[in-house]
Every structure is written in structure tokens, then in C-alpha cells.
Amino acid sequence: MNDNHSIINKGLRGVTVASTKISDVDGQAGKLIYRGYLVQDLAERTSFEEIAHLLLFEKLPDEKELENFTARLKEARDIPREIIEALKTRPADSLPMDILQASIPMIANHDPDIGNYSLEACQDRAVSLIAKFPGIIAAWERIRSGKNIVPPNVELGHAANFLYMLKGETPDDDAEHFFNVGLVLHAEHSFNASTFAAREVASTRAHMYAAVTAGVGSLSGELHGGANVRVMEMLKRIGSVDKVEDYINRELDAGRVIFGLGHAVYKTDDPRALILAPMAEIMCKKIGESHWYDISKRLEEKTKAAFKQRKRMDIFLNVDFFSASLYYAMGIPTDLFTPVFAISRIAGWTAHVLEEQFAGAAAKPALYRPESDYIGDYCGPEECSFTPMDER
Amino acid sequence: MNDNHSIINKGLRGVTVASTKISDVDGQAGKLIYRGYLVQDLAERTSFEEIAHLLLFEKLPDEKELENFTARLKEARDIPREIIEALKTRPADSLPMDILQASIPMIANHDPDIGNYSLEACQDRAVSLIAKFPGIIAAWERIRSGKNIVPPNVELGHAANFLYMLKGETPDDDAEHFFNVGLVLHAEHSFNASTFAAREVASTRAHMYAAVTAGVGSLSGELHGGANVRVMEMLKRIGSVDKVEDYINRELDAGRVIFGLGHAVYKTDDPRALILAPMAEIMCKKIGESHWYDISKRLEEKTKAAFKQRKRMDIFLNVDFFSASLYYAMGIPTDLFTPVFAISRIAGWTAHVLEEQFAGAAAKPALYRPESDYIGDYCGPEECSFTPMDER
Numbered sequence: 072m073n074d075n076h077s078i079i080n081k082g083l084r085g086v087t088v089a090s091t092k093i094s095d096v097d098g099q100a101g102k103l104i105y106r107g108y109l110v111q112d113l114a115e116r117t118s119f120e121e122i123a124h125l126l127l128f129e130k131l132p133d134e135k136e137l138e139n140f141t142a143r144l145k146e147a148r149d150i151p152r153e154i155i156e157a158l159k160t161r162p163a164d165s166l167p168m169d170i171l172q173a174s175i176p177m178i179a180n181h182d183p184d185i186g187n188y189s190l191e192a193c194q195d196r197a198v199s200l201i202a203k204f205p206g207i208i209a210a211w212e213r214i215r216s217g218k219n220i221v222p223p224n225v226e227l228g229h230a231a232n233f234l235y236m237l238k239g240e241t242p243d244d245d246a247e248h249f250f251n252v253g254l255v256l257h258a259e260h261s262f263n264a265s266t267f268a269a270r271e272v273a274s275t276r277a278h279m280y281a282a283v284t285a286g287v288g289s290l291s292g293e294l295h296g297g298a299n300v301r302v303m304e305m306l307k308r309i310g311s312v313d314k315v316e317d318y319i320n321r322e323l324d325a326g327r328v329i330f331g332l333g334h335a336v337y338k339t340d341d342p343r344a345l346i347l348a349p350m351a352e353i354m355c356k357k358i359g360e361s362h363w364y365d366i367s368k369r370l371e372e373k374t375k376a377a378f379k380q381r382k383r384m385d386i387f388l389n390v391d392f393f394s395a396s397l398y399y400a401m402g403i404p405t406d407l408f409t410p411v412f413a414i415s416r417i418a419g420w421t422a423h424v425l426e427e428q429f430a431g432a433a434a435k436p437a438l439y440r441p442e443s444d445y446i447g448d449y450c451g452p453e454e455c456s457f458t459p460m461d462e463r
Numbered sequence: 464m465n466d467n468h469s470i471i472n473k474g475l476r477g478v479t480v481a482s483t484k485i486s487d488v489d490g491q492a493g494k495l496i497y498r499g500y501l502v503q504d505l506a507e508r509t510s511f512e513e514i515a516h517l518l519l520f521e522k523l524p525d526e527k528e529l530e531n532f533t534a535r536l537k538e539a540r541d542i543p544r545e546i547i548e549a550l551k552t553r554p555a556d557s558l559p560m561d562i563l564q565a566s567i568p569m570i571a572n573h574d575p576d577i578g579n580y581s582l583e584a585c586q587d588r589a590v591s592l593i594a595k596f597p598g599i600i601a602a603w604e605r606i607r608s609g610k611n612i613v614p615p616n617v618e619l620g621h622a623a624n625f626l627y628m629l630k631g632e633t634p635d636d637d638a639e640h641f642f643n644v645g646l647v648l649h650a651e652h653s654f655n656a657s658t659f660a661a662r663e664v665a666s667t668r669a670h671m672y673a674a675v676t677a678g679v680g681s682l683s684g685e686l687h688g689g690a691n692v693r694v695m696e697m698l699k700r701i702g703s704v705d706k707v708e709d710y711i712n713r714e715l716d717a718g719r720v721i722f723g724l725g726h727a728v729y730k731t732d733d734p735r736a737l738i739l740a741p742m743a744e745i746m747c748k749k750i751g752e753s754h755w756y757d758i759s760k761r762l763e764e765k766t767k768a769a770f771k772q773r774k775r776m777d778i779f780l781n782v783d784f785f786s787a788s789l790y791y792a793m794g795i796p797t798d799l800f801t802p803v804f805a806i807s808r809i810a811g812w813t814a815h816v817l818e819e820q821f822a823g824a825a826a827k828p829a830l831y832r833p834e835s836d837y838i839g840d841y842c843g844p845e846e847c848s849f850t851p852m853d854e855r
Contacts, residue, residue: 078478078479078480079479079480079481079482080480080481080482082666082829082830082831082832083478083480083831083832083833083834084832084833084834085834086470086475086478086833086834087470087471087833087834087835087836088470088471088472088475088833088834088835089471089472089835089836090471090472090835090836090837090838091835091836091837091838091839092837092838092839092841093839094837094839095837095839102846104837104839104846106839106841106847107839107840107841107842107846107847108846108847108849109846109849112848112849113849116849116851121852129841131850131855132855133852133855134852134853134855137852153552153553153554154552156552157549157552157553160545160546160548160549160552161545161549161569161572162545162572162573165571165572166571166572166577168673169568169569169571169572169672169673170568170572172568172673172676173565173566173567173568173569173572174565175565176561176562176564176565177553177561177565179557179558179561180553180554180557180558180561180562180565181554185558261835261837262832262833262834262835263832264663264664264666264667264830264831264832265667267663267831267832267833268660268663268664268677271656271659271660271663271681272656272660272677272680272681272684273684274474274656274684274686275656275657275681275682275683275684275685275686275687276684276685276686276689277680277681277682277683277684277687278683280561281560281561281564281679281680281681281683281684282680284564284676284677284680285660285664285676285677285680285681287673288664288669288673288674288676288677289663289664289667289669289673289677290667290669291667291669291670291673292664292665292666292667292668292669292673292830293667293668294666294667294668294829294830295667295669295830297668437474437686438474438656438684438686438687439474439475439656439659440474440475440476440654440655440656440659441475441476441478441479441480441654441659442475442476442477442478442479442480442654443479443480443481443482443483443653443654444479444481444482444483445482445483445484445486445487445496445653446482446483446484447483447484447485447486447487447496447498447499448499449484449498449499449521450499454494454496454499454500454501455498455499455500456504457500457501457504457505457508458523459508460513460525460526460529461526463523463524463525463526
């Protein structure tokens with residue numbers, strides 16, 4: 072038995088595991104900071120490429136740096152043809168997050184320098200993964216739909232190129248802009264479960280691919296990256312604005328949650344949700360399905376009121392609440408919402424893996440290795456005495 | 464900044480994250496306990512199948528239970544042919560741990576009941592993964608060597624069947640017995656880094672495959688599962704018994720470590736190493752290469768003496784020290800040592816994922832989500848003010 076009982080079985084809440092220079096979340100004030108910058112300041116004024124550069128290299132790039140970095144990303148976009156062949160062996164109903172997860176160690180298989188753990192080699196891996204995630208997801212969507220794979224378009228930036236490879240047509244300016252904002256907003260969020268999983272794996276000196284593969288696995292959980300999928304399913308179940316209040320009452324009466332509200336960290340509306348909301352409104356209108364936005368808006372208002380009335384407490388929007396209808400209106404299949412999250416968060420994961428591999432390894436004695444409290448008193452306080460098979 | 468500074472950047476050492484009924488490690492006394500039983504009592508008297516049953520179902524099986532469980536494992540051994548096709552797309556020089564990691568989400572692709580999170584469905588997944596790991600590794604070894612894949616042999620138990628599929632011939636009694644003991648001894652070790660990674664991913668409600676994939680990634684790190692590979696490389700570098708002392712002096716003078724000695728947890732010789740040592744001796748002799756064992760033995764003795772003399776401290780054997788020469792003498796390629804570790808540890812991982820999914824979810828509020836301490840003072844204590852591209 073151990074004497075730090077106060078934190079056992081609390082999911083490490085309130086336990087500070089490491090120092091980081093990458094990002095900060097101030098849940099009380101509703102602030103999310105990427106390497107010194109408020110995400111609200113970045114969201115509509117930077118490209119995902121700039122953010123990836125900021126996260127990996129600790130600075131917003133100047134024009135020349137951005138040009139070089141963008142060229143590096145474009146060069147690294149191609150998915151090795153053998154990986155495409157492997158994807159073609161996969162059943163069409165495979166979960167896309169499982170497809171993505173399997174693809175990452177396959178990317179490792181094609182790294183000619185896999186044993187090289189220098190900073191440059193690890194940064195190259197980060198660039199390669201950031202560049203390739205969109206191509207993996209788009210290729211899988213095309214393969215499972217029986218369509219031809221669309222090769223990347225060197226004329227297009229990261230956001231537009233993904234939508235182009237996914238659908239085979241260049242997105243309009245709104246779609247490109249909004250998708251870019253979505254990528255910027257989801258790129259990094261401190262020691263969330265997937266980032267912690269990636270750092271934990273990197274701490275054993277496993278390579279970056281192995282670490283990121285763990286991050287993808289963690290993100291696939293419905294308590295983490297799966298949340299906006301559940302928001303969209305909820306919006307579909309509700310179906311129309313007039314059914315919102317009945318739905319809320321039924322769910323809360325049954326002790327269930329309303330998806331997209333409530334967060335472990337934020338004690339105010341998630342700043343990212345407030346940025347996404349008007350974009351969701353515009354996109355839903357554009358496809359002639361404003362009701363998804365309208366349902367969301369009514370749902371927000373009435374859920375907040377219900378919480379005040381029933382529980383005398385406030386509940387706040389999280390980032391998933393409006394990303395659901397936004398992505399849906401962009402024509403992204405619902406089961407690709409979490410992979411799209413990964414297309415963005417890979418920037419944060421790789422930055423954290425680099426920090427763990429270089430700064431972290433210097434600061435920390437070794438790998439993450441917590442203690443556990445053994446409560447298996449199968450034979451009382453003594454050890455069990457072994458019984459051979461014929462006496463059991 | 465956070466007030467629990469005493470544990471920041473300590474790799475969670477001394478932090479008790481969860482309670483568990485699965486195993487206990489008493490590093491001071493040199494005791495490893497699987498669900499109440501001392502591993503020393505189990506090692507030479509049980510099959511890996513019995514241990515997997517003990518870990519998953521909380522009891523050593525009686526004859527009937529073992530018969531049923533063994534039949535279940537045998538039925539689940541076959542690797543879907545589409546996964547074999549995918550493996551055939553992989554470059555021959557791929558790291559075997561990356562091959563294994565990519566294979567697990569592919570196994571998920573073939574789970575017809577992937578959305579079912581019932582206890583039975585999750586236990587079925589555990590059985591499937593335990594049953595299939597040997598076949599994945601053996602198939603990959605055959606594919607990369609240009610040999611025909613050997614289908615599983617229903618007449619053989621888990622240990623013998625792996626060696627059979629790997630080499631195409633039935634192992635002799637010693638090899639079968641020793642390999643079984645190796646599997647029993649590596650099956651479980653509490654909240655080590657890979658098990659913690661698997662539990663962390665499972666805590667987001669990601670499925671068991673995603674969780675185990677993270678465990679494999681963590682195990683691939685040289686600080687964790689890669690250790691016996693480095694022991695074997697070291698034995699080869701030393702080459703003969705008369706060079707041991709020079710080697711030790713050179714390494715210690717240069718501030719480097721001697722692989723296979725020292726452990727974060729044990730303050731005595733690892734009980735598992737003491738069980739493996741005589742087996743390594745017999746196998747090395749059998750293949751006419753006793754020098755691997757002799758080098759190991761001298762290395763143990765002289766390293767312990769050197770630590771006493773130079774540092775006035777004791778250093779102890781860990782499990783990797785003799786598993787290296789044992790596996791080598793069995794003809795297992797060095798780069799498969801860590802996958803072989805995984806073939807065993809999958810029993811522990813799946814038991815922990817089940818505990819996290821069922822007992823853990825009940826005891827714990829939600830997913831593992833630690834805090835971090837933000838030290839990114841890029842613009843001093845204030846937030847950075849955003850500068851548009853043309854002003855950077």
C-alpha cells in the first residue's frame with residue numbers, strides 16, 4: 072500500500088507530470104495559448120502551416136521560413152505506394168481511426184533512417200507525419216468508396232489540399248478558410264489524454280511513429296476525439312429545432328449527458344467553440360441545411376438554461392459542439408471527424424514528442440513509470456499457495 | 464504554475480495512479496506476484512495458457528477450464544488472409560515491432576463486433592490478441608526471409624506452436640519448456656510503461672486493440688522492451704570470456720551502463736533472472752556456444768564487484784540479462800526478442816485493459832488527464848502580441 076491515496080483512481084487529475092513550453096490552458100479564463108500566443112489571435116489570421124511551424128520550431132515563421140517549411144511539407148505529402156497497397160487489403164467497413172493507426176508504423180517502415188535519433192531526423196519525422204496524415208485519410212475514403220485516389224495538388228495549401236484529395240475538387244474560399252481555422256484550433260491542447268499517451272511512449276525512447284500511434288489510439292476513444300461524432304449523431308437524432316427541448320428533458324431526466332457541453336478543463340465557453348460557431352452557421356446555410364446550426368444554437372441555449380434551473384450550475388460549450396455541424400456541412404463523413412481532428416493534432420503530438428525526446432529527456436530521469444496500489448487479496452494478506460492442476 | 468512541484472519531471476515515480484488486482488511487485492523483497500501467486504511458484508509448473516487464464520479470469524483454471532480456454536485460443540490463432548497480404552507489402556527491413564504495431568489495428572478491422580463493449584466481447588478480443596500475436600511475428604519472419612508461412616499446429620500448445628510457426632519444425636522438449644517459462648515470466652509486471660500506456664488509451668474508451676497498440680509502441684523503446692536486444696548486442700561485442708573485465712572497465716570509465724543490470728524497481732536480483740539463468744546455460748551448451756552463457760556469468764560477477772568497488776553500491780540482475788542468451792540459443796533472431804516479449808506481455812496488457820474498462824471505469828471519474836506546468840515565457844509573463852506575416 073502506498074501513502075499517496077488522495078490521487079489513486081483520479082485519472083491523474085491535478086497531478087502535474089511535466090513542464091512544457093508548448094502550450095497552456097487556462098480553463099478559468101477560457102484561454103488557450105500556443106507558445107505564447109492566444110489561440111483567438113491566431114485562429115483567423117494564420118495558416119495551419121504557420122501553426123505547425125510555431126509548435127515545432129518555437130516561432131511564427133517569417134515569409135522565407137514559411138516558404139521553406141511549406142515546400143518541405145509538400146514534398147513529404149506522397150504516401151508510399153506500398154502503403155496504398157496495404158490499405159487496399161482492408162475491409163471497407165474498417166473504422167477510419169484504426170486505418171490511420173495502422174498506417175503510422177507503416178510510414179515508419181519506409182523511413183530509411185529509422186535508427187537515427189538526431190534532432191534533425193526527428194524533426195523530419197514530424198514534418199513527414201504532418202504532411203502525410205491528410206493523404207492517408209483521403210486515400211482511405213476514396214478506397215472504401217471505390218473511387219480513384221486523388222494525388223496531392225502542389226498548388227494547394229495544407230487545408231485546401233486535404234479537401235481536394237478527399238472529394239476530388241478544389242474547395243471554395245469559405246470551405247478552405249473554415250477548414251484551415253478548424254486545423255489551427257485543434258492543433259494543440261497541452262497534456263490531454265492523447266498527447267500524454269504519445270509522450271509516455273516517447274519516454275521509453277520508442278521512435279516518433281510509435282509515440283504518435285499511441286496518440287491516435289487515445290484520440291479514438293469516445294471520451295476524447297470521438298466527441299464531435301456523438302454531437303453530430305445527437306443533432307441527427309433530434310432532427311428539428313422544435314424537438315430540442317423534449318430531447319434535453321428526456322436525456323437529463325434519464326441522467327444522460329448532452330454532448331458538446333461540459334469539459335474537464337474549461338470553466339467558461341471554450342474559446343474555440345465561439346470561433347467555430349459563425350462558421351458553422353455560414354456553411355450550414357450554404358448547403359441549404361441551416362437546421363443543423365439552428366438545432367445546435369437552440370440546444371446550447373436550452374441546455375444552459377436547464378442546467379441552471381435543475382442543477383443550479385453553469386455548463387459550457389466545448390470545441391466539439393460546433394465543429395460537428397461545420398464539418399458535416401463541409402461534406403466530411405461523420406466517421407472522419409476524429410481522423411480530421413488527428414490531421415490537426417499531429418502538429419501538437421509531434422511537438423510534444425520532440426520536447427519529450429530532447430528537453431524532456433534532459434529534465435527527467437527516465438520513462439513514465441507510475442506506481443499502483445495492489446488490492447488483490449485473493450488469499451487474504453498472504454500469498455496464495457500454488458496448487459498443481461490435478462488438485463484444483 | 465502548479466504547487467505540486469515535487470513530482471514534476473520525475474516520470475511519475477512514486478505517484479500511485481490506480482488500484483489493481485492483477486499483480487504486485489515488491490522490489491525490496493524481490494517478489495513478483497500474479498493475482499496472489501508468487502511468480503517463482505508458477506514459472507516451472509504452469510503453462511502460459513494457465514497464466515493467461517489466471518490474469519484474465521482471476522483464477523488458475525481447473526482441467527476443464529484449461530481445456531476450454533486452450534481450445535478458444537487455438538480457434539483464434541488464424542491470421543486473416545488479408546492481413547497476411549498487407550504484411551507482404553512491407554519492406555523486408557521493417558522493424559518487427561513496427562510490423563506488430565501496424566497489425567493490431569488491422570486485427571480490429573476484422574472484428575465483426577467492434578462496437579460491442581460488453582465484458583464478453585472485450586474478453587473475446589483479449590483471447591484473440593493473445594492467440595494471434597505469435598502468428599503475426601512468425602508470419603513476418605517467414606515473409607521477410609522469403610519462406611512459406613507455416614500455419615499453426617493444433618496439436619501444439621502456445622509456446623511450442625510459436626517456435627514451430629517460426630522455424631517450421633517442432634521444438635524439442637527443452638526448447639518448448641524454456642520458451643514456455645519465458646512466456647510465463649514476462650506475462651505481467653504491474654504498471655510498467657507499456658501497461659500504463661495501454662490503460663491510458665483504454666481510459667478514453669478507445670477499444671482494446673487501440674490500447675494494446677499503444678502498449679506495443681511503448682515496449683518498443685530501448686528503455687523498456689528493447690533491453691535484452693542490447694544485452695545480446697553487448698555479449699556479441701565482448702565476444703569471449705577473457706574480454707569481460709576490459710569491457711566493463713571501458714564502459715564504466717566512459718560513464719556508460721552495463722546492459723541487463725539495474726532496474727527501477729528491484730533492489731535485489733530480479734527473481735525472473737534467477738529462473739532463466741540455468742535455462743540459458745543448458746541451451747547455450749546444447750548449441751555448442753556455451754561462451755554466451757559464460758560471458759554473461761562472468762559479466763554479472765565482475766560488474767557487481769566493480770560497482771561495489773567503484774561506487775560502494777550493489778547492482779542487480781534484471782530479467783533481460785539471461786533472456787538474451789536463452790532466446791539467442793533457441794535460434795530466435797535478435798530483432799525478434801522484443802516481439803517475443805510482446806507475445807507474452809499481451810496477456811498482462813489485455814488483463815489491465817479489461818480492469819481499466821470495467822473495474823477501473825467504476826472506480827475512476829474518467830480518462831487519465833494529468834496537468835503540466837507551462838514554462839513557455841516567450842514574451843515574458845505576458846502573452847505575445849500577434850504580428851502579421853509582413854511585419855515579422
